[in-house]
Structures are given as C-alpha cells and as structure tokens.
Amino acid sequence: MSASKVLIVTAVEAEHEAVQRGLDHHCGFDVIAGGVGLAEAAASTAIALTKDSYTAVVSAGIAGGFRAQTELGSIVVASEIWGADLGAETNEGFYDLEKLNLGCSRYQCDPLLTDKLCTSIAERGLKAQTGAILTTAAVTGTAKTAENLAVRVPEAKAEAMEGFGVAVSAQKFDVPVFEIRSISNFVGPRDRDNWKIKEALAVLEQASNGLQEVF
Numbered sequence: 001m002s003a004s005k006v007l008i009v010t011a012v013e014a015e016h017e018a019v020q021r022g023l024d025h026h027c028g029f030d031v032i033a034g035g036v037g038l039a040e041a042a043a044s045t046a047i048a049l050t051k052d053s054y055t056a057v058v059s060a061g062i063a064g065g066f067r068a069q070t071e072l073g074s075i076v077v078a079s080e081i082w083g084a085d086l087g088a089e090t091n092e093g094f095y096d097l098e099k100l101n102l103g104c105s106r107y108q109c110d111p112l113l114t115d116k117l118c119t120s121i122a123e124r125g126l127k128a129q130t131g132a133i134l135t136t137a138a139v140t141g142t143a144k145t146a147e148n149l150a151v152r153v154p155e156a157k158a159e160a161m162e163g164f165g166v167a168v169s170a171q172k173f174d175v176p177v178f179e180i181r182s183i184s185n186f187v188g189p190r191d192r193d194n195w196k197i198k199e200a201l202a203v204l205e206q207a208s209n210g211l212q213e214v215f
C-alpha cells in the first residue's frame with residue numbers, strides 16, 4: 001500500500017501555523033495557506049495538486065457555526081461540502097445547480113474516514129461532530145440570511161469560504177476531499193468583536209493532531 005501524502009489547505013497564515021503546530025511530524029503532510037475565498041482556494045489547491053501526488057486533500061480553518069447546531073470552540077468535520085451560493089434565486093426559492101441541471105454544488109466526504117477523523121479529534125478532548133459545511137462567498141451578516149441557509153440546508157453545521165473550492169480541485173484530480181473547521185463565531189448578525197479567533201486557532205491546532213491517526 002503506497003504511503004499516504006495529505007495536502008492541507010488553509011485560508012490564512014495564522015491557520016497554516018496552527019495546523020503546522022498541531023502536527024507532531026510533518027512527513028506525509030503538506031500544509032499551504034491557499035488564500036481567502038473559494039476561487040483562491042481552488043486555484044491554490046489545483047496548483048499544489050499539479051506539483052505532487054496526494055492521497056487526500058483537507059480544507060482546514062476557522063468557521064462560523066449555526067447557533068442551534070454548534071458551540072464556539074468545537075470542531076465540525078464535513079460529511080458534505082456545499083457550494084451554497086451556486087445556483088439561482090427564484091420566486092419559488094433557491095435553485096441549486098442540481099435543480100438547474102447545471103452541475104454539482106455539493107460533495108460527499110468518505111463517511112468512514114470522516115467518522116474516524118471525528119472520533120480521533122474527540123479523543124483529544126474536543127467537542128467534535130460531523131455535518132454539512134457550507135461554502136459561501138461572503139460571511140453571513142444578518143439573522144435573515146442565517147435563517148434562510150438553515151432552512152435550505154437543515155443539516156448545515158458550519159459556514160466558511162474555501163471548502164467547496166478545495167473540493168472542486170480535488171475532484172478534478174480524483175483525490176478524496178475532507179474539511180475540518182473550528183468554530184470561531186456564530187452565523188448570523190455581524191458581531192466581529194465577539195469572534196473567538198485565538199481560541200478557535202488553538203482548537204484547530206489540537207484537532208490537526210488527530211489527522212495523523214487517520215491518514
């Protein structure tokens with residue numbers, strides 16, 4: 001069986017450093033800060049995948065949690081990665097790419113490895129759960145938008161800005177994709193002053209250590 005080599009893609013340098021600190025050994029893991037947003041993440045992931053071959057790709061970073069579903073400082077491991085903005089707004093509601101017959105707007109993550117990853121993270125004393133992670137072009141800033149997303153995707157646990165971009169590039173290279181997010185804030189009215197970024201980065205560091213048991 002070939003040795004595993006995992007590409008971990010964060011958005012910003014602070015997340016990149018947190019993931020690096022969490023890995024006891026870096027062999028078998030390449031960590032890059034791919035940039036903020038779906039486009040940057042997709043391009044950075046694709047470039048990395050042309051330069052080396054990987055057995056898995058992981059989108060990792062902080063995220064907003066849906067208030068009824070998560071706690072600040074907890075971890076969400078994606079069972080599904082949604083491109084939540086991809087589609088059309090209509091008088092009858094939001095039509096995703098599947099409904100428009102224009103392509104794929106969500107990726108399923110391998111359930112066995114997703115569950116193993118969630119267990120490995122929980123064994124480190126962290127609160128961890130699996131669920132859908134939405135990728136949005138912007139950080140939700142109102143209660144109405146948060147409600148609309150939660151109604152449209154009841155299984156949504158978290159919202160971030162890169163996962164679907166990482167997933168699209170991974171899929172084009174036929175590499176399994178995963179996403180792990182530490183919850184820094186709640187999805188809803190913009191409350192930037194109460195984001196717990198430092199705490200979420202510390203949790204991301206601890207959770208990253210769990211990657212070594214799974215991959």
Ligand SMILES: O=C(O)c1cccc(C(=O)CC[C@H]2O[C@@H](n3cnc4c(=O)[nH]cnc43)[C@H](O)[C@@H]2O)c1
Binds near residue numbers: 012037160185
């Ligand atoms: O609104 C601000 O002033 C502000 C200040 C610092 C950071 C931001 C961001 O937009 C961070 C986006 C960045 O972090 C991830 N993230 C974290 N929480 C959320 C969220 O609730 N919704 C979407 N993305 C989130 C995201 O993946 C980006 O990498 C804003």
